[in-house]
Amino acid sequence: MGHQISRRTLFRTASGLAVAGALGSSLSACAGGTGAGSTSGDLTMTWWGSDDRHNAYKKALALFQKQNSKIKIRETYQGYDGYFDKFNTNIAGGSAPDLLQMDTALVAQYARKGVLAPLDSYVGKSLDLTGFSKTLLAAGTVDGEFYGVPSGIGVNQLTVNRSGLEKLGLKLPDREWTWADLKKIAQDVHKKSGGKTYGVDDGGGSTLQCFEVFAREKGQTFFSDDGKKLGFTSDTLQEWWEYWAEMRKTNASPPPAITSAAHNDLTKNAVVIGKALFTFDSGVYGAGGSITDAQLDFLPTPQGDFSGAREGNFVNGGVLLCATKASKKVADSVKIMNFFAQDDTAIKDMQLFRGIPPTEKARNLIASGLTETDKLNMENADYISQRVSKASNALPAPVPPPQGADQIWDLLFQSNLAVAFGKKSIKAQLSEFFDQASGILGG
């Protein structure tokens, strides 16, 4: 037995292999190629969602299979996390699904890169879009071509813990409320709860449901129409961040650690963990199911309080169903889209799991089977879409966001957090935000 460990035995074998392996794997993980088309005979369909949505899809698809026994559907589904990472990898590897649920926020990016199949030639033939409004169809239209069928109406609204509010002896605000009203009631929540609960989750970094509406009230959009620039000014964002700084200072909004924990994690949402009574995150009740026990209610995003305020709300398209361009089964995929858009049973199966149904006919079909909260949700959505359609000064619904949009939304979130954590002043963070944003959109 040697007294010590010899260099030879140790390094020639173990470490040599380990080092080579370690270095190799970090590099080889990052190569890829492009390919096209799915190979198996089945039509592959994929979506993200909650268990409730999965079950609704499966139930509806089972009926479709019964009516169309020639089309064999292979279903894959998961949560939102990693859904598009997987989709990207599948496309690069040549195994993209034929039919997929698409995010309205990402449709432009994929359409412009030639991933999605244009559907114009099917509309009015095998794809019946009777009853879909123009604004709704805009959600699936990129550069004048139609790529995706919207599943329902998406509106920006606040989700309110109504029972919590009543317990504190506070009244649900009127639907025609302002940003000042929100501040007032959020401060009241903190006072009346003895400091246990904040009012509303921090919206300073929340884009889709929140800042975009604020910018539109000032006649500004989030992205310019060609998607190459931001559509709002530094002054607008400054006013916005100052509003939320004030909200945090007066305990109307929770401290940044709570906001940060909820990033990408609904279960940590301030309303879900009982730290606030109002949230801009529609996901708390988004997929047709609630993740809190509280009785929820809904309110439009507040607006007003300054000169020249105009209607900032807008109607969006829920999620979309899209076919991929490389697929050999686009025609079959369109049949399935049509089935979800028009078939009575499918509409009833899907309830509100993909948003408020897109057509009058569909909304009537599901009306009878709704829960109390579903009804409140639909009422508020109805209220908003009517207000938007009546408004004379509203901007047209936003164009589908450009590539890099999700990076910019994340940048907005992190920027607000940097201010909230006191790492940056609002002024310093503003110039950093605009610098980085132009880098992302330009490059």
Place this chain on the structure above:
Amino acid sequence: MTTAQTGEVVKEPSVPATPSDQRERDRMRRRLARRRGGGWWPYLFLAPWFVGLFGLTIYPMLDSLYLSFTNFDLLTPAQWVGMDNYNRMFAEDPVFWDSVHATLVYVLVSVPLKLALALAVAMLLNRDLRGIGLYRAAFYLPSLLGGAVAIAIVWRQVFGGEGLFNDFLGWFGLNTGQDWISSPDTALYTLVLLAVWQFGTPMVIFLAGLKQLPKDVFEAAAIDGAGAVTRFFKITLPLLTPIVFFNVVLQIIDAFKTFTPAFVISNGSGGPLNSTMLYSLYLYKKGFTDLQMGYASALAWVLFLVIALFTAVNFIASRYWVHYDD
């Protein structure tokens, strides 16, 4: 045998042979001839390894080197952009520097702590106690579980605002309600703690090293009046330096490549404020989420070079502090 395999002529011995010797030698020669002629078949057995080496390592590496000079986005064909990706990284990308900072802190804090703990526990477990096997297994367990997503999720719960760690502090009246995971000042250190907790692998290697140390030297030292501390620093540590070196090299490489815990604990965001944006996570985000595979490939090559540099420095420095027997 050796010469025959390399194809050189086998010389006849000059001593006259008996008939049985001759027969033996003929048989040997035939066998050698057969071996020389059938030289292809060992390669057949090696083929799977070659396929793996070239198909899964060398080719993808070269491919990624090529892609690092392109704007490949996974979805459309790549276009050559020269050094753009590398320039952008160093000159225009603040998040890159955030990730470099986070990764260096992570490596330089977690590796020494982890190795110190591994050695301390290995010393404790290097004795003949009853049920010692059980203790060793128990201490190794975290490393078996460590890479798992499940553990990272547990970590997120433990160090969250309402988590066990705060409950624990609460027993001592220290609960500040701090959310360790979602504060930019502490988030990275929860990752460091997770890494240190998984000290099992270096511990096992230290234990193997300790087992090989000569008992007589320690006995002699003890008789001469050397205390436990003196024996550790004057005998154990110097004799163990090859093992320490081995662990340092491997743990540094491992730490540079850490991905899973950062991904899971920050929900894939690297937040708050990029404080947990470890390099591998940023690389992944760029490649698969932001559709910038060309840029991600460039990031991968920089990581490769940095790891190679650290390893080379380690090897050079080792000449001055590692003692070998041979």
